Amino acid sequence: MDLGSIGMEKGLLYETIVTTVNADHTPNAAPIGVICKNDKEVVIYLHHGSKTVRNIKRNHSFIVNILKDPMVFVESTLGNLSNNYFEQYLNEFYIKNTDAFFIADVKSLKDVEKKDNFGVSVTTVLKADVSTIIKKKENVEPLNRAIYGIIEGLVYLTRMEMVSGDMEKLYRHRMIEISRIVNKVGGVEHKKAMKKISEAFSRYDE
Amino acid sequence: MDLGSIGMEKGLLYETIVTTVNADHTPNAAPIGVICKNDKEVVIYLHHGSKTVRNIKRNHSFIVNILKDPMVFVESTLGNLSNNYFEQYLNEFYIKNTDAFFIADVKSLKDVEKKDNFGVSVTTVLKADVSTIIKKKENVEPLNRAIYGIIEGLVYLTRMEMVSGDMEKLYRHRMIEISRIVNKVGGVEHKKAMKKISEAFSRYDE
Structure with missing residues (x-):
């Protein structure tokens, strides 16, 4: 299976929920834009210093959840997503009611200084290879704005x-x-x- | 088949392209919000005096196209959708590259005065029964904002x-x-x- 099997097209950016594992082995979730680079590879721009970045730097892998549940987006943005939203998969966690998810293994990671309307900030640019893709629903359409x-x-x-x-x-x-x-x-x-x-x-x- | 088969849920409003037949038998298309009232019925609020309203008042039926093609939305809004975008179906027309479409038969139609930010205007409120539903793609997800x-x-x-x-x-x-x-x-x-x-x-x- 490749990213095409969950409706992802090369070059588009999709709104997803990225789940990572904290240092104390509890799950973490954050809404993150994921660019489909090709059928087997994604690129992500992350806020430097976020919990997600720290977890990925430590674990070198993470899970991308493809879903449209509004409450999951709200609660994970507010940092309130309760533990019973998560399900374990090997050493990682995914969102229980997700339409699909895949495991991403970090290939490269770079901190870059960026200047925008809000001032200078550091962005972590990350490339990852897609390994296992799991579909929980037959018809999956990722969220593109x-x-x-x-x-x-x-x-x-x-x-x-x-x-x-x-x-x-x-x-x-x-x-x-x-x-x-x-x-x-x-x-x-x-x-x-x-x-x-x-x-x-x-x-x-x- | 009912509206559930093309992913429509009761109470939600979907962005669609409505196709109607002009008096001279040429096709017309316009972007229109369609509310799923139940599995077999839709409700639509239309600008009074639009071509779509006049066509529906004359023909008592129309086609609702479920698609996400950006150019079809742009060209039909600008009134420029070229004739080769249309395909005939019985006495009606649908959009050739649509994901799905259904025929709607008018059940009731009422002109209502409405006051909003832009002044007083007349809106045509229309209820229609869904008859034939045709899926051109296996996985259909209607556009909800x-x-x-x-x-x-x-x-x-x-x-x-x-x-x-x-x-x-x-x-x-x-x-x-x-x-x-x-x-x-x-x-x-x-x-x-x-x-x-x-x-x-x-x-x-x-």
Whole structure:
């Protein structure tokens, strides 16, 4: 089995839950974007110093969970995911109600300085090989945000004729953000579609 | 077959492409939100006076296409979807590369005055029975925006500590919009998750 068997396409970024093992052998979960590099390999950008990074640096492997359960995303972001959400698999943990999961073995790991809107920060860039893939559901579709951005962009585009002032400014700002996201997480078709939307949107330029 | 066979759940709103037949027998397509009322019935709110409404009022039936092709959403929103995207089915048309489609027969149709941020407008509320369901792909997952709203809300929540001023204001505004969308299109679990996010967000209240 390769990443295609769980619907992952080369070059796209998927929203997943990464589970790792803490130093005291308890499970940890965090929402993390995973880029499908090819059928057998993923790339991840992690906040330096997070629990997930420390666990991965110690254990050299982790589990990527493919699911859409909203509460799992909320609780793992807030750091509150209770222990009964986890299930053991060999020496690792996965999320019990996940649609699918795979084990990733770290191939390379590099700390990089990054500058963005929020200042300078250190990002850990990680490449990992995919080993075991387990499907818990027959039909697995990983979570990719690109089509959502497209839909939202189209909503704003069709409303542009009706808005003005602050609202119009808000839409412009949001459109830039949407385009950024779609180009970051999407595939060729998403980027082409976003380009069409941005072009149509530019008719409303001040 | 019922709507469950294409992944639709009671109470959720899905982003679809509705195809109808124009008076001159050419095909028409528009992006439209479809609410799954139960396994055999859908509810739709339509802009009064749109081509889609006029076609449905004349023909009393239409086709709902379940797909995620970004270009189909863009071109049908812009009113540019070229004729070779359509395929005939009995007296109707569907989108050739759709994952699934079903025929909907109008059961009731009512024009209602609605007041929102953009002024007073007339909305056509339509109930329809689902007859034939055709799956073109084995694994069909209809497009629901709730989980994307959850993910986006979580992104803003975790960034709140880092932002201030205009950016903070923008995030607050966006969070209200996200909550509105999730509660409009999502299921019980999405709404529960969104409530948790809003509660955590309110810690940053001015």
